[in-house]
Amino acid sequence: MAVFSSLDLASLVDISKSSLTLALLSIAFNPTAWNVVARNEYRNKTITRLFGGNTRYGCYFLAILIFSFGVLRDSLYQRALADQPRVALLPEPYATLIPAVLFIVGQTFVITSTWALGITGTFLGDYFGILMEHRVEGFPFNVLRDPMYVGSTMCFAAGALWYERPAGLLITFYVYIVYAIALRYEGPFTDMIYAKRAEERAKGSKKQI
Template sequence: MTSLSSFVDFSKESLYLSLLSITFNPTAWNIVAQNEYHNKTITRMFGGNARNGCYFLAVMIFSFGLLRDHLYQRALADQPRARLLPEPYDTIVPAALFLVGQTFVLTSTYALGITGTFLGDYFGILMDHRVEGFPFNVLRDPMYVGSTMCFAAGALWYERPAGLLITAYVYIVYLIALRYEGPFTDMIYSNRATQQKSEPKKEL
């Protein structure tokens, strides 16, 4: 049986930098966002303007996302190559995965808007109602699923078995992040609903 080390070069620093960036992003943004909800740290940095604070966080999340993708590409380039799929599926499957994955990511962003996508609810910028159209009528967390699909697409396109290992790690990290992000977001909207019920109705 061929050992895992023949497909994955564990001596490459780029592999660990990629895993570190994948871990850092959702972990850091969850911590920052929960701190923002409780302490309004970023909002106070922007003179009490929550929307500008959210835009600042959006730029940070997007920038670190680009860095994560760059480190992933570097990690793939440093890893051994091996045929993973027969022709013509070696191009069809990764291309389809990337197309579907990007569709989920981009349509999620469009449906939620900038503040909805980049944790605006932690800044007190809440949506009027839950988004139920595509892609949220297909998946509960289409952005995370789409991102994972794009990682898998890269691994298959460049024929790097290590990329599939990294993709599995991405999936695990996202699952852990959702265990914290999902309930916390639900709590924010539950608190708003409770507050709205307790407020006296204005007479017309």
């Protein structure tokens, strides 16, 4: 027996709202676009050439784009939540406490991972050839492999629970899927970049000997 009938689902999620569609599109766009742009940068140095060969300026430019589109995505998510049916999801005081904790922990993961990686480490500097010397192993990377993605997903869930929008929980699940797919492409490619550097350094050491 189904938990929700089609009538129940319609009362929880209004799929006719254009704001919902825009939010879903923006969520999928961000990691997809940045992976495509970063891979193109690694192979063709398109952005670097726009800045006269300065890789750092190119990376900072991409960082501004990623951050700006992230703000736009969050704004579209907030608008989508406002247009969706409101239903009590948790009893008090948990309705306030749980989303607050989720948001604080999620933001902690996002902020501390950005601090640990720095601007270039956070915003795909590897694809510009700006590589870190050592793998970051301190907090939050000693707790999670991908703290930024996990933290961001937690913040989406926090928003859904805080504003009591069941649609927000479905969007959060969608965010999780989108990030999981993005990581399947981003992770191995980044590993390849560092493996290639290690290979080149090993060859250089042999030549010196």
